[in-house]
Amino acid sequence: MSSLLQAIDRLATSPAARTITRAWQGMSNLLIPNPCVLCAWDDAVQYQLCARCTALLKEQHAQVVQAQDFADSLPLNTVTGMALPVFASSFYTPEMSKLLLRFKDHQRVNAAGFLRPIVYRTLQHAADTLGYPYYRLVPIPASGASMRKRGYNPVTAMLPRPVPPTMLYDAGTLKTRWQLYNRSSHAGTGVQSRRDSSRKKFRVALRHNPAAEPVILVDDVLTTGATLAAATRTLESAGFDVVAAVVVATVVPRN
Ligand SMILES: [Zn+2]
Known part of the structure; x- marks a missing residue:
């Protein structure tokens, strides 16, 4: 035997x-x-990324970026006239752009696992920098059309659970308006009509209590800041105090 x-x-x-x-x-x-979502060359080891691309992305996320100077359409503080502070986990590099695109439009939703600890660190950095005891964390909602197409909101999928201990996660207060309202705004293309359309983009859920905690908005990419401005206007007209935004990546203007 x-x-x-x-x-x-x-x-x-x-x-x-x-x-x-x-x-x-x-x-x-x-x-x-099981190819890497970025290079499609090596096999993914974790979160649909290969070891080489993971290292490259981590390098790009080494430091939180203060991004409010890169966008011209951010809301301005009515008292100080300063733009809303925006904390970005990284710049919108070609690799980040590819990762977010795959993650948003090709159903590679597991790639969000790579972003969650990075977003957590950025949220914590924002909380420490701003210095309030508590925050309300409000993600930018996905439009009805995008929810139907993807089945998930990429912004909430990228958020760590649990969120940092000083933050109250609130994905129920800020909503997108019905498609009908958005469609009517495509009638004109002038500055005024675009301003109207961004004003009509969001609404506040009916059964809300204006909160005492200052609000931190969360979005995926900062480009002009118009979305954050529209969300801020909607929340502030309902009695909320928006103090900052956290984004995964910020576009850098050419000049
Ligand atoms: Zn790779």
Whole structure:
């Protein structure tokens, strides 16, 4: 009996067996492809990213960026005239743009797992910098059309759970308006009509209590700041105090 076991053991550890194991691993990689969402070259090791791309992205996220100077349409504080402070986890690099695009439009939703600890760190940095004891964390809602297309809101999918301990997560207060309202605003393309359309973009849920906690908005990418401005106007007209925004990536203007 023991000689039979020894024989099996010899067989299993023989060079031939190792070759078969390697061949099988190679074969199963072909059968169940798991390419990195960024380079599509190496196999993903975690969160649909390969080791090399993970290292590259981590380098790009090494420091939180103060992004309010990069966008011209951010809401201004009525007292100080200063733009709303925006904390960005990274710049909108080609790699970040690709990652967010895959994540948003190609159903590679697991890639959000890579972003969550990064967003957590940025939220914590914002909380420490602003210095309030508590915050209300309000994600920018997805439009009805985008929810129907994707089945999830990419912004809430990127948020860590739980959120930092000084923050109250509130995805129920800020809502997008019905499609009908948005469609009518495409009638004109002038500045005034665009301003009207951004004003009509959001609404506040009916059964809300204006909160004591200052609000931090969360969005994926900062470009002009018009979305954050529309959300701020809607919330502030309902009695909320918006003090900052956190975004995953910020676009840098060319000049
Ligand atoms: Zn890769």
